[in-house]
Amino acid sequence: MQFGHYISGFAHLVLLTGLFIGPVFQNDIEPVDYSTVSLISEQDFIDLTASNISPSVSEDASKFIPMNENNDKLNFKFNEESKVLKSEGPEVVLDEPIEPEIKKPEMELALKQRPPEISKELKSPVSEIANKIPDVQNESTKLNKPSKTSKPNKMTQPEINLSQELEIAKGSVDDLAVVKDNIKASTDIIVSSLRPKSRPRYISKPNFEIKSESKVIESVVSDAIQSSSAQNSLSKPLTETETGNLQTAIQTCWFRDPGSLAEDVKLTIFMSLDRNGRVNPNSIKVVEISGGDEGAQEVAFRRAKIAIISCGKNGYKLPPNKYERWREIEVVFDPTN
Amino acid sequence: MTKFSLYLCAILIIFLGGCSQNASTPFSTNGMLNSSSSKFEGNVSNPSSIAFFKNNVGDRVLFSIDQSDLDQSGKDILLGQVKWLQANVDYKIIIEGHADERGTREYNLALGARRANSAREFLVSRGIESSRIQTVSFGKERPVELCSNENCYSENRRAVSVVSNLNF
Amino acid sequence: MKTFLVIFFISLSTFVQSAPLRITITEGVIEPLPYAAPTFIGETGASNELANKITELVKNDLLGSGLFREVPKSSYISGIDKFNSPIQYSDWKAIKVQALLTGSVLVSGEKLSVKFRLFDVFSNNELGKGLQFNSTKQGWRRVAHKVADEVYSRITGEQGYFDSRVVYVAETGKKGSRKKRLAIMDFDGANSKHLTDGSYIVLAPRFSPTGERVLYTSYETGTPQIYVINVATSKRTVLKNRKGTMSFAPRFSPDGQSVVYSLEQGGNTDIYVMNLRNSSSARLTSAPSIETAPSFSPDGSEIVFESDRSGTQQLYVMSSLGGGAKRISSGDGRYGTPVWSPRGDRIAFTKQSRGRFHIGVMRVDGSKERLLTASFLDEGPTWSPNGRVIMFTRETQGETGVSALYSVDVSGRNLKKVKTRDGGSDPSWSPLGK
Numbered sequence: 001m002q003f004g005h006y007i008s009g010f011a012h013l014v015l016l017t018g019l020f021i022g023p024v025f026q027n028d029i030e031p032v033d034y035s036t037v038s039l040i041s042e043q044d045f046i047d048l049t050a051s052n053i054s055p056s057v058s059e060d061a062s063k064f065i066p067m068n069e070n071n072d073k074l075n076f077k078f079n080e081e082s083k084v085l086k087s088e089g090p091e092v093v094l095d096e097p098i099e100p101e102i103k104k105p106e107m108e109l110a111l112k113q114r115p116p117e118i119s120k121e122l123k124s125p126v127s128e129i130a131n132k133i134p135d136v137q138n139e140s141t142k143l144n145k146p147s148k149t150s151k152p153n154k155m156t157q158p159e160i161n162l163s164q165e166l167e168i169a170k171g172s173v174d175d176l177a178v179v180k181d182n183i184k185a186s187t188d189i190i191v192s193s194l195r196p197k198s199r200p201r202y203i204s205k206p207n208f209e210i211k212s213e214s215k216v217i218e219s220v221v222s223d224a225i226q227s228s229s230a231q232n233s234l235s236k237p238l239t240e241t242e243t244g245n246l247q248t249a250i251q252t253c254w255f256r257d258p259g260s261l262a263e264d265v266k267l268t269i270f271m272s273l274d275r276n277g278r279v280n281p282n283s284i285k286v287v288e289i290s291g292g293d294e295g296a297q298e299v300a301f302r303r304a305k306i307a308i309i310s311c312g313k314n315g316y317k318l319p320p321n322k323y324e325r326w327r328e329i330e331v332v333f334d335p336t337n
Numbered sequence: 338m339t340k341f342s343l344y345l346c347a348i349l350i351i352f353l354g355g356c357s358q359n360a361s362t363p364f365s366t367n368g369m370l371n372s373s374s375s376k377f378e379g380n381v382s383n384p385s386s387i388a389f390f391k392n393n394v395g396d397r398v399l400f401s402i403d404q405s406d407l408d409q410s411g412k413d414i415l416l417g418q419v420k421w422l423q424a425n426v427d428y429k430i431i432i433e434g435h436a437d438e439r440g441t442r443e444y445n446l447a448l449g450a451r452r453a454n455s456a457r458e459f460l461v462s463r464g465i466e467s468s469r470i471q472t473v474s475f476g477k478e479r480p481v482e483l484c485s486n487e488n489c490y491s492e493n494r495r496a497v498s499v500v501s502n503l504n505f
Numbered sequence: 506m507k508t509f510l511v512i513f514f515i516s517l518s519t520f521v522q523s524a525p526l527r528i529t530i531t532e533g534v535i536e537p538l539p540y541a542a543p544t545f546i547g548e549t550g551a552s553n554e555l556a557n558k559i560t561e562l563v564k565n566d567l568l569g570s571g572l573f574r575e576v577p578k579s580s581y582i583s584g585i586d587k588f589n590s591p592i593q594y595s596d597w598k599a600i601k602v603q604a605l606l607t608g609s610v611l612v613s614g615e616k617l618s619v620k621f622r623l624f625d626v627f628s629n630n631e632l633g634k635g636l637q638f639n640s641t642k643q644g645w646r647r648v649a650h651k652v653a654d655e656v657y658s659r660i661t662g663e664q665g666y667f668d669s670r671v672v673y674v675a676e677t678g679k680k681g682s683r684k685k686r687l688a689i690m691d692f693d694g695a696n697s698k699h700l701t702d703g704s705y706i707v708l709a710p711r712f713s714p715t716g717e718r719v720l721y722t723s724y725e726t727g728t729p730q731i732y733v734i735n736v737a738t739s740k741r742t743v744l745k746n747r748k749g750t751m752s753f754a755p756r757f758s759p760d761g762q763s764v765v766y767s768l769e770q771g772g773n774t775d776i777y778v779m780n781l782r783n784s785s786s787a788r789l790t791s792a793p794s795i796e797t798a799p800s801f802s803p804d805g806s807e808i809v810f811e812s813d814r815s816g817t818q819q820l821y822v823m824s825s826l827g828g829g830a831k832r833i834s835s836g837d838g839r840y841g842t843p844v845w846s847p848r849g850d851r852i853a854f855t856k857q858s859r860g861r862f863h864i865g866v867m868r869v870d871g872s873k874e875r876l877l878t879a880s881f882l883d884e885g886p887t888w889s890p891n892g893r894v895i896m897f898t899r900e901t902q903g904e905t906g907v908s909a910l911y912s913v914d915v916s917g918r919n920l921k922k923v924k925t926r927d928g929g930s931d932p933s934w935s936p937l938g939k
Binding site: 438448450455473 | 679680681682683685708709727728729749751753754767769772773774797811813818842855881882884885900902903904931
């Protein structure tokens with residue numbers, strides 16, 4: 001999947017006369033695939049230099065082949081909008097009047113369609129100077145969260161207190177069955193690869209519950225394991241320090257851009273590691289992604305991937321005796337807090 | 338009763354002003370866009386001259402922050418203008434509304450227009466034909482005082498009557 | 506019952522073991538992204554000069570956005586000596602380059618061709634396809650901006666804004682008698698030229714949606730009236746107006762067919778809309794208060810404006826047919842000059858609070874207000890075509906006070922002065938070039 005396919009906004013800015021691909025220079029190594037964008041019309045361009053064109057260039061130019069058999073999406077867009085610009089230099093003079101329609105980024109619609117959020121800050125907006133820690137990401141999540149209720153303050157997640165946990169742990173079989181289903185569901189997601197079909201799958205509340213419940217289960221299970229002493233230390237979960245180290249390692253390589261639409265995107269990436277803690281690059285895939293438009297998601301994924309690869313290039317420092325625990329890892333990148 | 342004393346007051350002001358020919362004008366006039374050059378203003382000793390109007394009648398009223406209501410001293414000056422305009426029927430006036438720099442450009446334009454209109458309505462209510470008065474707003478574009486504190490701001494929140502015997 | 510539970514736990518335990526470890530990352534590095542751009546290759550001796558200039562301008566654009574950091578050439582392990590040489594990804598990874606930009610420039614006669622390729626170093630992949638731009642030698646700045654826009658767009662996933670222009674008011678002379686001329690320039694301050702001669706005051710120019718025409722307010726006739734000027738031909742026309750009224754604060758509708766503006770009559774200012782094809786106008790507000798600074802939503806369905814109907818300047822949104830105005834600003838202080846973002850999701854505004862002026866942004870419903878700047882006098886925001894950067898007027902205080910153009914990222918970062926020859930105010934950002 002090439003990222004170039006997704007440069008949605010780009011289709012608007014380029015008016016072309018002809019589109020050409022093909023090698024211009026000798027390509028003994030590998031043909032370079034590129035497209036041509038003319039800021040002046042092809043004819044003007046040729047006319048300009050018809051007299052003083054250098055032979056080598058004209059020879060090269062003859063090698064240009066029109067591209068239409070190449071069904072690259074990006075180029076296809078170019079073709080669609082091929083209009084002629086006769087302006088030369090910085091003056092933008094258009095050959096034909098442009099229909100005065102608004103050039104609207106595609107994602108706008110998506111944003112618009114979402115139900116308006118009800119913010120508790122409506123009455124007293126926090127107006128801090130943004131120089132400190134910009135909270136764009138915070139705003140962004142809210143936009144994307146399906147606001148299924150019209151009550152304000154619904155965004156705040158309920159605290160799960162100890163008594164609740166105990167209730168689950170000691171609860172009836174039915175309760176446990178529910179928990180089991182949750183876990184199963186999450187592994188199902190892992191199995192199904194790459195992109196979820198429907199985007200706003202992530203609602204923070206259920207997610208939170210899954211996490212806390214699985215934590216509870218983990219502790220219950222490890223208790224059970226320890227008491228039965230059936231298993232060895234391999235299955236001991238990673239300590240907080242150990243997972244903390246991994247978190248720190250990844251976050252030092254995760255480049256964020258607070259003004260970007262990618263800050264609306266929350267995504268979970270799956271990776272498998274070898275015993276030296278090195279990431280198998282082919283194993284990296286998106287488990288779950290929500291928020292932002294396609295372009296934003298693309299960028300969010302790329303930035304997350306770079307974080308994982310670049311920080312793990314020498315292998316993550318993880319306890320070798322617990323390899324079974326960390327050979328497969330899901331990393332949730334959540335800029336939306 | 339009050340009206341009468343007001344009227345007296347205004348006459349007194351005009352009269353006193355007329356006596357002190359060399360008194361420095363209480364208002365600076367630099368930066369005025371439409372003010373006629375002194376060449377056409379005539380001699381200040383001539384009560385029908387523009388110079389007399391500016392210096393002795395008083396060509397401007399001031400406003401408080403964000404306001405377009407006339408205060409008493411503003412009304413007094415405008416009453417003087419009424420007298421003068423009634424005595425000099427060939428003259429017309431353009432009232433220029435202004436604002437200080439502490440506001441956004443568009444809002445200050447609208448605010449200046451309010452001030453100019455406030456002065457205009459007063460003149461009309463005292464009998465000046467509305468066809469003799471035009472208004473324009475300069476917003477914060479033409480401050481008469483340049484410092485950035487209240488001393489200057491208060492001079493800039495003004496409506497200035499520019500008289501001319503030209504048709505418009 | 507108990508045995509059942511134990512059995513369940515054991516079966517569950519094997520299950521849990523096979524589930525991946527899950528960790529959550531919420532903090533990252535908020536830093537410009539490191540990229541490398543070896544000087545574009547000049548394909549002929551005559552191409553070298555422009556190759557250097559273009560490389561430099563692409564760099565200025567990218568660095569100027571505040572989102573990129575160039576890895577110094579001195580740290581390169583391998584170079585790029587031919588446009589289509591294979592990339593040694595490991596060499597670039599080793600110096601922590603995330604994106605690599607290579608290019609070549611060919612000048613022949615008046616003709617200029619610039620090619621570039623972009624690589625995602627950590628994926629060992631080319632990021633999008635190579636592109637070639639054809640233009641003339643004089644058009645080199647536009648070509649460089651286009652290359653930078655492409656790079657920006659491919660890396661950030663959002664449209665760029667470098668191939669764009671700004672129309673503004675160039676200011677010279679003293680504060681009390683300032684000469685104001687309509688001027689137009691590239692977004693980076695290059696290629697500046699005047700559109701009016703300064704013999705009358707001009708205010709607040711606004712680009713049409715296609716960037717061909719500009720609306721502005723002028724004192725040419727003595728009172729403020731709205732004009733349209735064609736940028737290419739400098740031909741002007743005045744909008745039809747009633748005698749004895751003052752019209753100002755115009756903006757185009759998103760389809761470019763009508764103009765929303767303020768009209769003052771008898772001291773009262775309201776909002777009107779005029780159809781440019783038949784010059785018919787309709788009144789959208791009718792209140793005794795001041796209603797001004799209207800701005801359309803990008804879909805044309807709504808208008809945001811300021812009004813002091815509550816006693817102080819505040820922001821309201823109404824239908825573009827008028828009516829149903831809803832106040833959206835709610836903080837303390839005064840709000841003015843709202844401008845709808847091209848993305849449609851935010852409104853930029855000027856805020857006055859406790860003696861300071863701020864440029865801020867809020868959601869369309871007024872929530873999530875954030876102030877991006879603070880100074881003695883900041884006002885009049887305009888959005889970059891991609892909705893990422895805001896340009897505005899900053900004026901310094903006192904008798905020697907001057908106006909200048911500044912820009913700031915919507916995150917509040919990267920505040921900087923825009924280069925202009927003289928003082929500048931009331932910027933309006935064009936759409937992206939075609």
